[in-house]
Amino acid sequence: MSLTELTIADAASGLRARKFSAVELVRAHTDAIDALNPRLNAYITPTREAALKAAQQADEALVKGEARSLTGIPLGIKDLFCTNGVRTTAASNILKNFVPPYESTVTANLLRDGAVFVGKTNLDEFAMGSANITSAFGPVENPWKRNGDDAALVPGGSSGGSAAAVAAGLAMGATGTDTGGSIRQPAAYCGIVGLKPTYGRCSRFGTIAYASSLDQAGPMARSVRDCAIMLQSMAGFDERDSTSVNCDVPDYSAAVGRSLKGLKVGIPAEYRAEGLSAEIAAAWQQGIEWLKAAGCEIVDVSLPHTKYGLATYYIVAPAECSSNLARYDGLRFGERVPGDTLDAMYEATRRAGFGPEVRRRIMMGTYVLSAGYYDAYYLKAQKVRTLIRRDFTEAFQKVDVLLTPTAPTPAFAQGEQSDDPVQMYLNDIFTVPASMAGMPAMSVPVGLGATGLPLGLQLIGRPFDEETLLATGSALEQAAGFTHRPAIRAEATK
């Protein structure tokens, strides 16, 4: 088996057994990046030299028996995580030359555990998008193809670069951030596993903010176990983030493969929404059968405020983003466009620095927070958000985990929906409610649709109960036996 096909778990034991070296493992991935990135555009900034150097150090650690959980494992890092000395752009022109002198907590944790970063992955600009077409560095191509159709498909967003890189073998795993579905939806589109932890589980320190009350970092990998290994490293309390929660990080790998006997799985009626494709509805039913077979009890539940999720999200998230992005004014870092007056400089800088989708959300956010509209929009949205959270809390009194589709359709082609922002926003209709409620959620690939594209199912858990997600996810993974690989991938080019 090619080194770019391995799971993290297998690579870690392979490295310890000296079947291959970290340098070999990392080089296989940086070579794959060299070969495929010009097409996929999954990486904004590949870091080949630094990665090979880190791989050598990993080999030294392995020799000395000082290896940690991720020693020598090549990972892609979403370009929203600040990495010390490595350009961090948020896929925006306004930060295209920004080199942070500090490391985000999540990436610092991964480095502490020996991970090797092979590059900074592409995303929607400032994580705003569901198709990875808003990046100032160009769109990412999904490595999957429809049967008999060469159209370039979107990888989903905003963590589309991470998803494409992991699916195509340009990284063994990658970090993502999820605000309204930015880990789960691209994971579903690219046929990989993506886990959004409970809000507060991973530190937001050093992650460029989109919507602070929603943003959460999480792992993306090709197996549930790999996500468990990565999350183990990424999670934990950080005193530099006041919203990070000080509670113990359990042994996530131990949850993978755990028996599901007696587990109550809720099926929320409201997710049978309009626009849900027949093949995804079928995949959902299949998932229900698999979990029944694994010993779960299936329970119908209701999350009555689901229908308000997306509308509420598109008030709260833009409101926070309009505030979070105010600092990019050309004064202290980032690109600056001169102007006759200070205001003119701000305007020119921000017009040149931000793409249309970011500008649209800043405008929406500014509007909903402004004096005459705050009560009607933002305050109302906060109240609805409370109701959405209460729906979940009530559901979790009856069940242990919820099973829903991740996205209403499989991946679509670049350009198919991009002219209609509202249509685009609907891609996140199933992922947004869990984000609004701060619940952990995961997408697991369960099969291929009629056109040969991967389909994902979403599991939503109780706060800080990522273990049940991992246990249930691994059962789905086992049952589905999802071993399909995309058309464009590292091994295929050899």
Place this chain on the structure above:
Amino acid sequence: MTYTIEGKTGAWEIVVGLEVHAQVISHSKLFSGASASYGGEPNTHVSLVDAGFPGMLPVLNQECVAQAIRTGLGLRARINLESRFDRKNYFYADLPTGYQISQFTHPIVGEGTVEIELSDGTVRHIGITRLHMEQDAGKSMHDQDPARSFIDLNRAGVALMEIVSEPDIRCPEEAGAYLRKLRQILRYLGTCDGNMEEGSMRADVNVSVRKAGEPFRTRCEIKNVNSIRYVMHAIEVEATRQIEVWEDGVEVDQETRLFDPARNETRSLRSKEDAHDYRYFPDPDLLPLVVEQAWVDELERGLPELPDDKRDRFVKEYGIPRYDASVLVAEQAIADYYEEVAKGRDARLAANWVTGDLFGALNRTGRTITDSPISAAALGGMLDLVSDKTINGKIAKEVFEDMLETGDSAADIVERKGLKQVTDTGAIDAAVADVMARNADKVEEYRGGKDRLFGFFVGQVMKAMAGKANPAMVNEALKKVL
């Protein structure tokens, strides 16, 4: 006492409320570990958080919260056990993040009251609406270079307390008294140094005018006035302007104005129409601030004696007039000085010397109590010499002046100059006899009923004895012979 301004249409009353920004004394900033000290080369007290770098998050400094609670307690105000930080969003070059973190809807301190005393002895209570915490901004200059901005973020993120009064102030004197009292309380508490020159305390003044008995009329806000004297001037100038506007049959516009002390006028800064829409919302990076009552109680137990309590104690314990006590508690250091001098001595005499001669000398030499050339112990030593009749009151003045100049102790000066009081009856009687002999005509007049001359004889005897005679004994001896 009702203060009014006479207009063409009669008397107008003024209504004033003050918003005071007081910089918190703390080692580090409100949301970062950077130093909060004043001065320093530009950008030497800045963390990545203060500079608003991508991915940086605020972490609340508990010391600043404690200072705000102490201040609230000192203002006899309600402490809100749950408060919240909001973002106040507006484009302002001095705000690195593009918003200010401030408490808007849920401040840490609620209603309180400050007692003020006016020059005629009237005591009034000025209501406090709220006290909330917020970050200070940085400083940027855009006119130094065509293509670059110069930025100093040393102040950015320093904790401020905004103390908002009710519109209870009715004259410039009350405004001055309120600000002085507030400053005094803050300094006692050690929560703000109250230094208006360095900008660590500044006031926004809300002024309106009305005819007696009317509801409030439109107010104008005068921003950032940086001395108590200017606040008092600004109120008068602005009230006079508003009265003229009303009397011309025009409405006063609600707006923000600047006070120009050089031209003694206020000028429009921005009108209500283009007032900022701050777009407040709860800061999602910070959890609601919840404090335990037990902690508040602990902070309360640790509070120093506050000026009003100290004044009342001085009156009771030292038997000095309320006015003197007020003067002595004006600053903690003065109060401490006084108590050291008064301890075990004649407290009234001590008060007279401190408020009279010592303050006079400090004023003359431009010094403060903390660098007084005469220590409390030294002044006490001099008072001991007066009490045990080694020197009399007149000589004491001379000794005091010498102490000021030389820094010597009173005992040394008395010794060196031979100023010891003469209590030898023989010497006094001799001097008395001599004065009587040389002023026989005056003696006649005195005995003829001109009682006022007694003082003349005392003066002559004292003069003859170079001021060192015990005045009581001189009186006695004179009465005997006259």
